Amino acid sequence: MGIVVLTMKASVIEMFLAVPQINCDVKAGKIMNPEFLVKCPAGCQDPRYHVYGTDVYASYSSVCGAAVHSGVLDNSGGKILVRKVAGQSGYHGSYSNGVWSLSLPRWRESFVVSEGKPQKGVTYPSALTYSSSKSPAAKAGETTKAYQSPSVPGTTAQPVTLMQVPGTTAVEATHTALSKPSPSAGFTTSSLRLQPVGQRSRELGEEPDLWKPGSVLLDAGFVPKEELSTQSLEPVSQGDPSCKVDLSFLIDGSSSIGKRRFRIQKQFLADVAQALDIGPAGPLMGVVQYGDNPATQFNLKTHMNSRDLKTAIEKITQRGGLSNVGRAISFVTKNFFSKSNGNRGGAPNVAVVMVDGWPTDKVEEASRLARESGINIFFITIEGAVENEKQYVLEPNFANKAVCRTNGFYSLNVQNWYGLHKSVQPLVKRVCDTDRLACSKTCLNSADIGFVIDGSSSVGTGNFRTVLQFVANLSKEFDISDTDTRVGAVQYTYEQRLEFGFDQYTTKPDVLNAIKRVGYWSGGTSTGAAINYALEQLFKKSKPNKRKLMILITDGRSYDDVRIPAMVAHHKGVITYAIGVAWAAQEELEIIATHPARDHAFFVDEFDNLYKSVPKIIQNICTEFNSQPRN
Numbered sequence: 001m002g003i004v005v006l007t008m009k010a011s012v013i014e015m016f017l018a019v020p021q022i023n024c025d026v027k028a029g030k031i032m033n034p035e036f037l038v039k040c041p042a043g044c045q046d047p048r049y050h051v052y053g054t055d056v057y058a059s060y061s062s063v064c065g066a067a068v069h070s071g072v073l074d075n076s077g078g079k080i081l082v083r084k085v086a087g088q089s090g091y092h093g094s095y096s097n098g099v100w101s102l103s104l105p106r107w108r109e110s111f112v113v114s115e116g117k118p119q120k121g122v123t124y125p126s127a128l129t130y131s132s133s134k135s136p137a138a139k140a141g142e143t144t145k146a147y148q149s150p151s152v153p154g155t156t157a158q159p160v161t162l163m164q165v166p167g168t169t170a171v172e173a174t175h176t177a178l179s180k181p182s183p184s185a186g187f188t189t190s191s192l193r194l195q196p197v198g199q200r201s202r203e204l205g206e207e208p209d210l211w212k213p214g215s216v217l218l219d220a221g222f223v224p225k226e227e228l229s230t231q232s233l234e235p236v237s238q239g240d241p242s243c244k245v246d247l248s249f250l251i252d253g254s255s256s257i258g259k260r261r262f263r264i265q266k267q268f269l270a271d272v273a274q275a276l277d278i279g280p281a282g283p284l285m286g287v288v289q290y291g292d293n294p295a296t297q298f299n300l301k302t303h304m305n306s307r308d309l310k311t312a313i314e315k316i317t318q319r320g321g322l323s324n325v326g327r328a329i330s331f332v333t334k335n336f337f338s339k340s341n342g343n344r345g346g347a348p349n350v351a352v353v354m355v356d357g358w359p360t361d362k363v364e365e366a367s368r369l370a371r372e373s374g375i376n377i378f379f380i381t382i383e384g385a386v387e388n389e390k391q392y393v394l395e396p397n398f399a400n401k402a403v404c405r406t407n408g409f410y411s412l413n414v415q416n417w418y419g420l421h422k423s424v425q426p427l428v429k430r431v432c433d434t435d436r437l438a439c440s441k442t443c444l445n446s447a448d449i450g451f452v453i454d455g456s457s458s459v460g461t462g463n464f465r466t467v468l469q470f471v472a473n474l475s476k477e478f479d480i481s482d483t484d485t486r487v488g489a490v491q492y493t494y495e496q497r498l499e500f501g502f503d504q505y506t507t508k509p510d511v512l513n514a515i516k517r518v519g520y521w522s523g524g525t526s527t528g529a530a531i532n533y534a535l536e537q538l539f540k541k542s543k544p545n546k547r548k549l550m551i552l553i554t555d556g557r558s559y560d561d562v563r564i565p566a567m568v569a570h571h572k573g574v575i576t577y578a579i580g581v582a583w584a585a586q587e588e589l590e591i592i593a594t595h596p597a598r599d600h601a602f603f604v605d606e607f608d609n610l611y612k613s614v615p616k617i618i619q620n621i622c623t624e625f626n627s628q629p630r631n
Contacts, residue, residue, distance in 0.1 A: 270314065274306050355380070443622035461520050
């Protein structure tokens with residue numbers, strides 16, 4: 001009897017998942033499921049659908065409106081993954097992706113949204129569970145009410161006068177976050193049942209004692225009168241603006257670390273979180289735990305203040321397994337620093353790796369890719385291998401092979417776990433010193449630059465040396481290494497010649513010497529063929545995470561067509577700067593140059609004036625870089 005085994009890829013399985021659809025006005029607080037996939041309709045960018053917070057949203061927000069605000073969806077709708085998280089002590093409003101979100105001092109429950117891709121091994125509900133509506137319509141024209149706080153033994157209930165927020169209707173005003181309005185307020189309470197204080201309401205799925213006099217009653221469209229006149233709440237920290245970094249901690253959850261040392265590690269994280277002053281205007285912090293395999297405990301946007309972050313750290317449980325640090329670094333490079341996980345683009349990316357002893361896999365290649373992606377890797381090695389243990393270390397000097405730079409700034413060696421707390425302040429000082437975070441991507445350290453140099457007879461030997469000096473002056477402005485900016489060069493006449501490729505020279509002095517050694521060729525001018533040659537011999541070997549810049553210098557009109565080669569270069573993502581001298585044709589330069597031509601095409605009347613264009617070219621390269629998404 002034959003057995004047929006059917007296997008399906010995750011992408012195929014996704015097609016069979018029943019994904020519930022919701023309307024734009026559905027609020028996260030009305031959905032009881034802690035994590036769910038939903039499909040949003042088009043049009044949720046509309047300002048009618050209120051959103052509170054940035055990246056982490058109060059559960060009173062429109063689910064789909066928050067997805068548009070976060071950038072996970074556009075106004076055409078689509079699938080999203082929603083996960084409930086703890087309530088925050090403050091929510092910061094902002095304008096993003098066509099949606100204005102509002103600020104909120106505090107709320108009982110939050111949620112985050114990400115791309116609608118099912119996580120492996122997680123089952124999502126095919127139908128959502130909603131909390132039932134408890135509030136009938138208010139009487140027409142009734143705009144102020146008295147709310148009586150539920151009685152607690154030993155306390156006296158205090159009435160709070162509520163005022164309707166301008167812009168809300170009488171019907172909107174009837175919907176309230178308070179699960180226990182008094183009958184005298186004009187509400188029907190037959191469907192509500194008071195619960196003992198501190199006991200979770202099974203019916204509403206919320207903590208009935210979370211409301212306190214003075215809290216903002218945005219569910220009802222009201223705010224307390226006393227809150228309009230005074231700020232009774234303590235101001236919520238927005239974070240330390242002098243330390244605006246996006247920080248990932250890779251913590252060791254391997255079996256060898258033991259429970260006691262794992263607790264010490266968590267306490268260290270909590271102390272760092274407290275010292276950093278977490279907040280949307282300052283540092284943000286997420287945690288990845290590794291053992292056999294890594295897993296994100298929470299991302300950058302899950303917790304927006306130090307207090308909530310410390311609470312979340314305390315709840316982390318140990319995974320066990322090996323100490324596969326290299327695999328964890330690869331995971332962070334590919335998954336952690338993304339926009340959907342709260343990466344802000346303009347803030348440096350920092351990964352702090354904590355290792356008990358030594359890794360059980362290799363870290364060098366994974367770390368190189370992380371550095372090339374603009375991640376500043378720090379290593380904290382606790383109780384490293386002593387002399388008789390070094391034979392068991394898979395990769396000697398693993399920390400030096402992993403860190404951003406081997407100058408001592410990125411490495412901390414701790415003799416024993418009980419001394420780990422002494423590293424809190426040194427680490428915080430270093431990760432906040434953004435001027436020294438050398439692996440952050442900038443316009444000067446993240447490109448593959450290919451110079452395409454006209455060596456035709458009309459240039460002449462003397463002018464060719466001037467062109468080479470111009471190439472050297474541009475190259476000097478960049479940070480050149482095997483993981484930073486790389487430089488290559490092609491010379492052309494009727495034919496083409498590769499002078500040196502991107503991977504041939506990895507230091508600035510070596511590149512400058514190579515430019516100086518380029519010999520003048522002499523011949524005709526086939527610029528179109530030269531562009532094609534550069535695409536094949538230089539840019540085909542460019543790294544995928546590098547910006548590709550072609551800087552072409554010519555002194556005359558091409559003998560062949562440049563239109564199609566230029567279009568191919570633009571289509572392949574090569575940003576092309578065309579520099580013309582003397583008899584170069586302006587319209588041809590504009591065809592070669594990336595759009596807009598005014599920023600990418602330059603003309604000088606004679607070779608001796610080439611040097612004057614260097615600052616403007618560098619400025620335009622950097623302006624363009626800074627206007628694009630960083631990750």
